[in-house]
Amino acid sequence: MVESVLKKVLSDTIDTIDELKSGYQYHRELLTQLQDRLTQQNLYLAVVGQVKRGKSTLLNALIGEQILPASIIPVTAIPTFLKYSELMKARVVFLDSTYKEFDSDNVEAIRNFLSGYIVEKNNPKNHLNVSYVEVLLPSSLLKDNIVLIDTPGIGSTYLHNTETTLNFLPQCDAALFVTSVDPPITEVEQDFLRHLSEYMGNVYFVLNKIDYLSEDELSITKNFMEEVLRKNGFNTEIFLVSAKNALMEKRNKVSVKTSNIEKLEMFIVGTIANRKKLMIEKSLSIKTKGILQDIVSTIDLEIKSLEFPLEEIERRFQLLKKEFLNFEREKDIIQDSLEG
16 A cells, blocks of 8 residues: 555656756656665665774675675775675676676675775775675575665764765665674764664664673673663664674684574564565655655745845845855965965
8 A cells, every 4th residue: 555655656746847847857866766666675774883893794794705895994985785696796886877897706806896996995085986886696685675785884084984874874774783892882873873763763783793792791781782772762672793703603614602693684584574565665755755845845945036026136146246256356365375
């Protein structure tokens, strides 16, 4: 029922926009993207959190291969989508919509290719103009249209990485919020959580690096984190994992006691996969509502501008013109000083 109503709303709104004058192409593109999402039924599950909490290592552990670059310094600078495919490949999509693909059945070769685009050291401040990266691979975790997304860490040394994540959040349907025991949750993370709750109602929590603590220390840390989350309006289960040990366990096919990854895997392929349709519909409904509100606000501003007296418009134009001339003079003075 919700899906059919949402389809009609999206279709009717796009038709209405097409009848309007130019100036709404951005809104049309966003609505078209939502239409595609509704048809494809892909659930975008973002892995988010403060820098160096082990997000990329956790994703590698869930996939069972060290396919994403990970390091002791901030690494991920570009959103990276992990999608299901029978054949392994990577695709880099640039801001001008062109793309570059790399096919290989060798995990290390894929990782090296990705490093050239998503690692801050190799692509500082995204000077290569990468929009996002896709990694396609045959993982059972991704088979039911679950798309895992690695995001740049918040609170990074590089401010633009935090901005990238904040700007990217509206595209996501749900989030795995990753923190770790060193320390369990910071004020920066709590601020980010409050921001996160504005965009999505489905946020799940992972406490990583549990191998650092004894059982008693872990119990105290878990209780502390639960208390902090409750104060921020979240009353949900916390998944306790050691992503490093889980990846070691899968790659070497040996049991590592503190990996504890199975419960999180079962939650993704079971609970999240079963709720996927409802989660997508709810998420896309919220996004559609936001776009519609923005369109209405834009139209309202246009109507008000048409009602504005011509004399007042001319007066404001002259003021802006004067400010621009002042700016030009200041610029020339600064330029002369620099040359001097």
